Amino acid sequence: MGRPGTALLSSGALRLALFLSSCAPPEAGADTDTAGGTQDLVSEPGSSPSATPEPANPPSATPPSDDGDGAEWATYTTPDGTLSFDHPGDWTVTASAPAPAQGEAVTVEDGIGRQLASLRTELVTGAECPAKVPYALLDSEPLPALAQPSGIPMFVFEGRTDPSVPDPVTASTLAYGITSAPLPDGPTACPIAHFFTWPPSGAAFGGIYDPYEIYPGKPMHIDTPQAYMETEEYQRIRTMLTSLRPAGRPPGQR
Structure with missing residues (x-):
């Protein structure tokens, strides 16, 4: 699967710590919601976390494909029977x-x-853009399987850097997801918000990357988004997100 051209982050942003912002201009006329935090993409008002989440519907027993090295993949379909993705x-x-x-x-x-991504459907809210900051579009791909009359959503991997914050650890954000918002067309952009138009309102499927996260087996010195894009983890996440499609449709070419 080919990768479009990339834009580099500023030197201060090459070492990124991540917090997913919740503001970006929505696609014109679309009802949207934003992704935020490192847990659920959206929290229901008045809800409280549970210590024991219930397993979702099990994926299909027959993997639809492999990722090129013989690893098996499975297909998950949402309980309402509307969307499927491979993982x-x-x-x-x-x-x-x-x-x-x-x-x-x-x-x-x-x-x-480790939580790598979240999927949420039936999101309805507006989005605002309080201020624009320098950005980096690192990777993108249109997803025609999710096309709506308002347009074709895109998979994106992108970053933001707030120049008013001197510490690059807290000044920078980095996230991957699916969006219906227009891509930035200038040197600055609104904070990251990954959502896409999907009946009856909107949906979100994505996650965050923290280069400072420590966990068993993590390779050393992956401290730039460019380096992370070459890892097996990122390639698998990318394949999973770009496989999202209406339930019942076979997976497209990866």
Whole structure:
């Protein structure tokens, strides 16, 4: 799967610590919501976390494909039967708890329990752009399987750097996800918000990258987004997110 051209972060932003912002201009006329935090993409008002999330519907027993090195992949379909995506067979898809009042909410974890992405449907809210900051579009791909009359969503991997914050650890953000918002066309952009138009309102599927995260087996010195894009983890996340499609449709070419 080819990769479009990339833009480099400023030198201060090459070492990124991550907090996913919740503001960006929505696609004109689209009802949207934003992704935020490192847990559920959206929290229902008045809800409280549960200590024991329930497993989501199990993925199909037959993997649809492999990722090029013989690793098996499985397909997950949301309980409402609207969306499907492929994921590595050793990753786990779990229903968020408490369950949302409307729509579906699931998280995807790797084999050691690290949350890599969240999927949330039936999001309805507006989005604002209080200030624009320098940005980097590192990777992108249109997703025609998710096309709506308002346009074709895109997978993106992008970063933001706030020049008013002297510490690059707290000044920078980096995230991957699917968006219906227009790509930035100048030197600055609104804070990251990954959401896309999906009936009856909107949806979000994405996650965050923290180069300072420490966990068993992590390779050393992956401290730039360019280096992370070359890892097997990123390539698998990218394949998973770009496989999102209406349920019942076979996976497209990766």
